[in-house]
Amino acid sequence: MKDRIEKIVIDTLLELNEELELKSLTAPTLKTKLYGASSELDSLALVSFIADLEERVSEEFNKDIVLADEKAMSQKTSPFRNVETLSVYIQSLLEE
């Protein structure tokens, strides 16, 4: 499950970057920053990415999950720090 989730996150990021054309996102890895001081993604792009990801994960695993909720989006230690933390967060939601 972990590998599938990571692949979806990276594929979604690559598709987002077709619009953004950010150098830092041309070859994303688990450590690629998504949001925070050292990330190039602005808050709107992150919300868009998360919304797309929700749909893809729900389709792949046949289970509706909500990533863009108030709890996750207002956490100081955000699950959206990098690809890895986001993947772990998605897995925890799928296993609930």
Added chain:
Amino acid sequence: MNKIILKRFEHLSIEENKKLLSIRNKEDIRNQSLNKSIIDLNSHLKWVENLKGDFKKEYYAIIYSGQIVGAINFFEVNSTMKWGVYFKEEVSLLVKSLVPIYFIEYIFKKTQVEFLYLDRLKNNLNAISFDKNFGFYFFQENNDYFTMRVSSKEFEKAKEKKLLKRVVKKMSNYSFIME
């Protein structure tokens, strides 16, 4: 349904004005503003008093979950319509994204202007990137800030792009009330 209230400064109580100013005067917000000085309550209240009956500017506190979380505005200056917004740092990214979309739509509808402008400090790269998602582009370079603008058509076009479309879709979970 999540409720977002935009309440005119003129309708805020003294306590609400104090809360609003406590956000506006935070260092992180002042650092991103053209006017970096701390605003005291008396000056603020006098300025709010002058807003009454001025149809070329509207200033709103953003209230979410019963709390003031920021402010948003538009105003006419030198025959151009400008807008601005600020939020408490810890506010949900969703709210930070949805309120500007709603409000830019409102400005174009209300004022019927062809172009909407904003001023952005040159070093605020994340905000500039945020603005570009709405179709804003550099219009004029000043000493330490850029003036950016977007037309209503360009804004509508930006909303049709995948990036913004996915965010706009999230608006159906929120209701906006203007008071």
